[in-house]
Amino acid sequence: MSHNYVIDVSLDANGLDCPLPLLKAKQQLNRMSSGEVLEVLATDPGSQRDFAVFARQSGNVLxxxxxxxxxxxxxxEKK
Known part of the structure; x- marks a missing residue:
């Protein structure tokens, strides 16, 4: 089931290895307002684990x- 979220900012982290996709996402989220949605594109398989853990720890919503x-x-979603 696919949801259609409004994407406020898109971040292309393709080709970057851990932890760079997550670090760049954190930097971008710091510049965003609560309720805005960040799209991150990444090719690093480790990013799956990183983003799941980050969302739990940061309070942002994956x-x-x-x-x-x-x-x-x-x-x-930035909280």
Whole structure:
């Protein structure tokens, strides 16, 4: 079941290895307002675990985590 979220900011972290996708996402979220949605595109398989743990620890909401083409797509709602 696919949800259609409004994406406020898109971050292309393709080709970056851990922990860079997560660090770049954290930096971007710090510049965003509560309720905004960040889309992150990444190719690092370790990013799946990283984003799940980050969402639990940070209080932000991981709306979606899915495989997309050669990589992964995450939607994170800033809290």
């Amino acid at each position: 709306l979606s985590s899915e495989e997309a083409g050669e990589g992964f797509r995450y939607l994170i």
